[in-house]
Amino acid sequence: MQYNDTVRSGGALWWLLHRISGLYLAVILFIHVLVLHVLTKEEITFDVIAERVSTPLWKTINISFLAVALAHGLYGLWVILDDYVHAGWARILIWGVIAVIALVFVVYGSLTMISFQYGG
Amino acid sequence: MAMITFRINRYNPDDERRGHYVQEYALDVCKGCTVLDALNQIKWEQDGSLTFRRSCRSGICGSCAMTIKGVNRLACETQVLALKSPNVTVEPMRGYPDIKDLVVSLDPLVRGLLAVRPYLITKTPPPSDQERLQSPEERARLDGLYECILCGACTSSCPSFWADKEYIGPHAFLKAYRFVADSRDEGSREHLEALDDKHGLWRCHTIFNCVEACPKDLNPTRAIGELKKELVRQRIG
């Protein structure tokens, strides 16, 4: 039994980036949950969200969060599928699909963040 | 003394149609009797066709690893009465190709082992008429690594191995680290080469079944962690 070699599992670098992205997400998500669900006492309305989202700091944080979470999560998805899918063509297909999803969502999400203007 | 029912998973390669089936044997078991003693007694007194590997009877050769009550153990080290149950299920270790009854093929185990170049790699010749020096501290790093008896209990219990039959396996990772950690070894690149692969280290998800299964109380997961760090160091450093 020899699995197709066209799509390798991740190597050392991928593995390391998965941990680092996880750590980054841990920090951001902790803050996110803290700010949003614990510290914020008022009801979450458009105003509340929009006011925060439009500051430059939050914009950077959110965009990086978006990119890192997508990378971490989609790579995680690959890690799972990699365990069970051994046929070469299926692996290529999965890589393709995941890459497309990543691209679409990063672009879509970032556009949302950048173009957003409070009061606009 | 207690009457114990052994539910043994049987399989005869000459009778593929029947496939796997369970056969029960009842046996009077006394204090001190191990599962291997019981299996031998069944083989010698009730059914000579019952098949399992065994040799040393003392937990050092690694022949008798099998799944007893759902967990991989050495039959010769497992007291029947300590299992505290009137029924004892015995199955071949999962994940390896079945050969017959409780006997499985060791090929995946050996293949994984050979992949890590399991021998001391040196480049400087040893001093003549003298041993290489190694301090007790350096030697202590090999404790918990060199004791592996290659029983295969760890790899058989690993879900990553269930999913990938060519997974190199915790037993081989442990062996690789036994050499990487050896102050005399000069070939860590060679030992690690095969590990940075899709059947290699990255498939380990720190599930710890291997640690739970190891009858010698070794810790392949620790070895795996060290190897991962070593590989990262080599790749980015």
Next chain:
Amino acid sequence: MTNFDPESIHDVKGVPVHSVHRHDVVIVGAGLAGMRAAVEASAEFDVAVLSKVFPTRSHSGGAQGGIAASLANEEEDHWEWHMFDTVKGSDYLGDQDAIEIMVKEAPVVVREFEHMGCPFSRTREGRIAQRKFGGHTKDFGKGGPILRACYAADRTGHALLHTLYEVCVHNRVRFYPEFFALSLIVRDGVCRGLVAWDVIGGGVHVFHAKAVLFGTGGYGQVYRITSNALANSGDGLSLSLRAGLPLEDMEFVQFHPTGLYQSGILVSEAARGEGGYLTNDKGERFMERYAPQKMELAPRDLVSRSIQTEINEGRGIGGGPYVHCDLRHLGADKIMKLLPQIHELAWKFLHVDCIKEPIPIQPTAHYSMGGIPVDIDCRVLIDGKSKPVAGFYAAGECACVSVHGGNRLGTNSLLEASLFGRRAGKAIVRFLRETRDFPELPSDAADAAIAEVERVLSAGGSESVGAIRTELKDKMSAGCGIFRDGGKLEKLAGELRGLEKRFRNIKIDDRSEKFNYDLLEAIELGHMFDFVELIVAGALKRQESRGAHSRTDFPDRDDEKWLRHTLAWKRGEKVEFDYKPVTITRFQPKTRTY
């Protein structure tokens, strides 16, 4: 002699011959002896190693204590001292030329193991650590115990065995794991190969070789209580006998004093070394009666005899066949720090917590001093004395060089197995350099083996192999154990003949070819019958007590008549004997007192 053609005998009697393999060297046995030889020969030639168990499952891995060598890493030591101890330990039956070679080369062999990667324990200075072991002394026995046994914690055999396997892997030795040797092909004084059974796949395989080495290990399994692995059934001895070759000094069987009750699994000498007591049913430290000075630390054969005497005279625990090894007074701390392995063994195999309870122990059959007679280059001798079989070698526990004589010292057998394995490898290399062609393979090479397998697979009798083996083991323990006497031995010989008759009428439950241990256990039992007869007959002949051979009707050593090696053949139903002198060079026989 027509040449062997697998096609022509294919399916002769329903047992297929699968293939003929050709290798310069074929080694049977993957213990220290076999694999050490393989390491040596594989540097230059194509080497195959067969083993009935996967290589690292060989019994050498069970050895705990150490391997002897006068490295003098810990304190002053000389090979002469080591030699004296070995000669004295052998009760002067050891051949001193072979012993001298062994003790002189020992440091080289141990250091080579280190170079190969063996994880020896270390001294502060980073050298190989050494510990004390029974019978090894300073200054020709005049000083106290000496630090001579090189060790890897209490897993020395394991560490050495795995190291050799690793080097064999590196040298690309061709392994045939789980191949069971069925017969040896010797014709006209030339060894031509052997026939083996593929355990996993089933089927007969013929191995055609220029040189064959046996490193098949011991035969402890012929005794009821033994420290040996279940695989130690002495196959090599029987195959050699069946090829018309003799065995040497078979009456010398070592019993270790402390085996776990019932299983015989070894409780290391360390238990007594650290201060454990031996007590009988009345709670007496009975060693007071036998060795008031050394008490529990008297030599192995003496302690074994003392324990057996207590048992025979009804002072075993509850009148049963065991006594106690009591560690409780050492306290939990000391036990867990110094004897953790023993604590674990007693717990795992007897369910006894030795901190709170004494450990039931009994003497256990441990080692065979005798075996296939070989010269110092491990060439097997057709006449047992000087004429070698071309291309047939033996080393390790199955061989008799003889370095252990009447009694082996602890840590000398790992040394013997690896050292003479290495010598055998070198001798084979020299032999092969001069031997261009493969010897001719006779056309009937596999017939005997096929017939044997066929006979067992179609056995339709009524006797159970397990029951006969159990009886054989019981009878050997009772009649040819620690104490022997003429009457009991003669009775035993008769009983064995009766058992062997029953053995011809066995039944078998498993008639398949794949992984059939039912078949192999029957074949092994046949092997045992072949050589136990020689043990018993040899013991009957040897009318003296020497080393491990202890005749109650002849309690003294008799150098006049018996300072000689026994050689025994099996010719038809009969056992034939011959004797050869002991080689004495440096140390004249003296009475052996400790």
Next chain:
Amino acid sequence: MRVIKRYRIHAGTFAWILHRLSGLGLIFYLLLHIWVIGHLSGGERSFDGIMHAFGTPMFKALEIGLVGVIFFHMFNGLRITLIDTGVWVERQKQLFAATVVVWLVCWGVAAASMISRMFPGLG
């Protein structure tokens, strides 16, 4: 009878399965989340419309669950990273127990504050 082979589930196996499931859940939630946030550009009305739908008790409960899942994946991910770096490998069982405790405590605190906000009268 064919035997269905089982293997006893240890804490590590359990954690691994949960980590996988939570990771899977989170990635699909994230994709959904991005889509929802995308509706912010649609202006106040569409956003509040969706938030309204999510404001129902059922969605609030789901949200509390989500925080639990995030926290589990996060703390277990930290556990894995610790083990990878060689910390506490020998005491993995205790580490696992500690992870569960920290996870439950943090989840509890977050959930309590979320609930208290749902019912301002209680705060």
